[in-house]
Amino acid sequence: MALFTFKGGVHPDDGKKLTMDKEVIEYVPKGDLVFPLSQHIGAPAKPLVKKGDRVVVGQKIAEAGGFVSANIHSSVSGTVKAIEKRLVPGGGKVESIVVENDNLYEEIDFSKNIRPLEELYREDVIDIIREAGIVGMGGAGFPTHVKLSPKNESEIDTIIVNGAECEPYLTSDYRRMLEEPEKVVVGLKIVINLFEHARGIIAIEDNKKEAIRLLKEMTKDEEKIQVNVLKTKYPQGAERQLIYANTGRYINSKMLPADAGCIVHNVDTIISIYEAVIEGRPLISRVVTVTGDCIEDPRNFIVRLGTDYQELIDAAGGFKTEPAKVISGGPMMGKALFSLNVPVTKGSSAILALSRDAVAESEPSDCIKCGRCLEICPGRVMPSLLCDYAEAGDLEQFVKNHGMECCECGCCSYVCPAKRHLTQIISGTRKVVLAQKKG
Amino acid sequence: MDVTSIIIPAAVIGVIAVLIGILLGKASEIFKIEVNETEIKVRECLPGNNCGACGYPGCDGLAAAIAKGEAPVNACPVGGENAADQIAAIMGGSAEASVRMVACVKCKGDCEKAEDVYRYVGPESCRIAANTPNGGPKACAYGCLGYGECKAVCEFDAIEIVDGIAVIDKEKCKACGKCVSVCPRHIISLVPYDKEHIVKCNSKDRGLDVKNICKAGCIACTLCVKNCEDSAISMDGNLPVIDYEKCTNCGKCAAKCPMKTIS
Structure with missing residues (x-):
């Protein structure tokens, strides 16, 4: 059978073999935990605790500051040390709740939250998901309850579980699909049942053979669920590309997946939905890949949110050589870190320590008009042209030439033989345009 | 060669030229465009940088507005008092005393005094650098990044990047305000010249x-x-x-x- 795919894209060396065969292990933090109040898109959460309060695992410590916002729960027991601005992986300082860890990990009774699935109506399920503070865990952090309440509810016909994991080095989704496939299937069923006409697709790249076999096996009797095998290519897991590959429907920057009748969830998000609805547990942990050629013992950890990055790197044996660059997230779209004292947030998928800084090594030169960036651009825009407009400060032409359709995947910078900083310049200019529109 | 073969065409062309001349003369009277004399005089007093700091489309736009009485005589921040006085003389009346302003960068954290937290690799542009973690490599999230976005827009060559921060030459600055609006960190503001x-x-x-x-x-x-x-x-x-x-x-x-x- 032909593989599902889209036009364009690149195939970098994936580096996944470092961690893909190692089991996920739990890491229990020892130091203080930091909970930024803004780990999601939308309004920051409002703190419900104050300095000196004692909190326990699973306790809601901040509540959503609006409809597009999310609750935050403590992943540790201890005392609130401070509510102050702390550095987050994105690089800015965000108001955060700092909890001093008493190492007791005293929990609230999660079983009280559990209600039999048959008794739950659609609104109840969405309520549970909202209460659990679940957001898209692929990185963007869009609140899941908002995603599940589209305006055109009856037109939603496809729920896609994004198991593509196209970013090089990352294996957290793959390991979760291997180790907890039943949670993925049941979680998907819960979401499918929210929509009358929906069917489910689990989309996996064909380099994850074991996960494909396992999930096909588990869903062979499920009428409404199918497993689609995608071509291994970056950015196969980007929302727009994923929807096109699986359904042939096209969306642009002004549309939401729901406009094409689709809802896309990351594997981790689906598992969190399962844990919230079936086990009554709020979102307090996630799987993080700690990898790269500088890490002594690269592996996947199941980590409590708020754990310090440095602690997690130490848990992976620390650095075997001094890294040239440490990235939060994958190498293509992740953010470079300048401090390792940042907390794991709901959107932290990986910590990547590389001995070579490929970007810093290459000096950009003038465009040689080879057209490679045009060929591979999955957003079908013209990166070289947009970059020229951006450098000249011509925002009008930038927008006219569809600069806002760029998804900042990084493919153009990756292929550019002149080593121009295409993605960086285009993404920076997009932010300038967005800021202008706002104010 | 017969001389008449030269004279006849010359005469015909001569007659045509006279006719066209008369026609154009009449046409220029009929289709005459009213020119506002004041507007031209005012325009001559303006500096002609077309910087747009006054809020009108170039110096021509401002001259028209002043002539119509829509804009005050001291609307041009670049021309300053000098231009305002001249224009006031043309328009009849006196210019209100205007305070000369100059732009000033509110940061002294140069390479030696302010620390960087990481090495920035990318285009030399404050707007782009402001989107990197911490809003740029400087430890201080409010200070001058020094990539010269303001220098590039200055029409008067008044801005230099010295030791990693922008420094404005008070004498050359005409307070057009372009640097103020282009700075992504909003650290340039206009202050009175004599303060x-x-x-x-x-x-x-x-x-x-x-x-x-x-x-x-x-x-x-x-x-x-x-x-x-x-x-x-x-x-x-x-x-x-x-x-x-x-x-x-x-x-x-x-x-x-x-x-x-x-x-």
Whole structure:
């Protein structure tokens, strides 16, 4: 059978073999935990605790500051040390709740939250998901309850579980699909049942053979669920590309997946939905890949949110050589870190320590008009042209030439033989345009 | 060759030329465009940079607006008092006294005084760099990045990047305000030309945090507020603000400032 795919894209060396065969292990933090109040898109959460309060695992410590916002729960027991601005992986300082860890990990009774699935109506399920503070865990952090309440509810016909994991080095989704496939299937069923006409697709790249076999096996009797095998290519897991590959429907920057009748969830998000609805547990942990050629013992950890990055790197044996660059997230779209004292947030998928800084090594030169960036651009825009407009400060032409359709995947910078900083310049200019529109 | 073969065409063309001449003469009378004499005179007094600082589309636009009485005679910030007086003479009436303003960069954290937290690799543009973690490599999230976005837009060659921060030449600056709007960190503002003391720091962080990362930043000690005899200085959060209506240039604030932020 032909593989599902889209036009364009690149195939970098994936580096996944470092961690893909190692089991996920739990890491229990020892130091203080930091909970930024803004780990999601939308309004920051409002703190419900104050300095000196004692909190326990699973306790809601901040509540959503609006409809597009999310609750935050403590992943540790201890005392609130401070509510102050702390550095987050994105690089800015965000108001955060700092909890001093008493190492007791005293929990609230999660079983009280559990209600039999048959008794739950659609609104109840969405309520549970909202209460659990679940957001898209692929990185963007869009609140899941908002995603599940589209305006055109009856037109939603496809729920896609994004198991593509196209970013090089990352294996957290793959390991979760291997180790907890039943949670993925049941979680998907819960979401499918929210929509009358929906069917489910689990989309996996064909380099994850074991996960494909396992999930096909588990869903062979499920009428409404199918497993689609995608071509291994970056950015196969980007929302727009994923929807096109699986359904042939096209969306642009002004549309939401729901406009094409689709809802896309990351594997981790689906598992969190399962844990919230079936086990009554709020979102307090996630799987993080700690990898790269500088890490002594690269592996996947199941980590409590708020754990310090440095602690997690130490848990992976620390650095075997001094890294040239440490990235939060994958190498293509992740953010470079300048401090390792940042907390794991709901959107932290990986910590990547590389001995070579490929970007810093290459000096950009003038465009040689080879057209490679045009060929591979999955957003079908013209990166070289947009970059020229951006450098000249011509925002009008930038927008006219569809600069806002760029998804900042990084493919153009990756292929550019002149080593121009295409993605960086285009993404920076997009932010300038967005800021202008706002104010 | 017969001479008439030259004379006849010359005569015909001559007649045609006279006819066309008369026609054009009449046409220019019929289709005459009314030119506002004042507008042209006003336009001659304007500097002609077409910088747009007045808010009108170029100097022609402003001249038309002044001639119509829609804009005040001192609307051109670049021409300053000189132009305002000339225009006032043309328009009849006098120019209101306008205060000459100059742009000023509120940051003294140059390469030596302010730390960088990482090495930035990318285009030399403040707007792009402002989107990287921490809003740029500088430890201080409020200070001048020094990639010269302001220098590039300055029509008057008044801005130089010295030691990693923008420095504005007070004499060359015409207060057109382009640098003010282009700076992604909003650290350039217009201050009166004759005022000598300016708070050259934009950090809204606590004093201790500033001290840890910058040797020239305001530590919010409030000594300037306490020592100002004209009570022209007040604190806005962690930064002092000088009210230039009250300031008398006495210089006590600059003398007392322990970080030499005010200068």
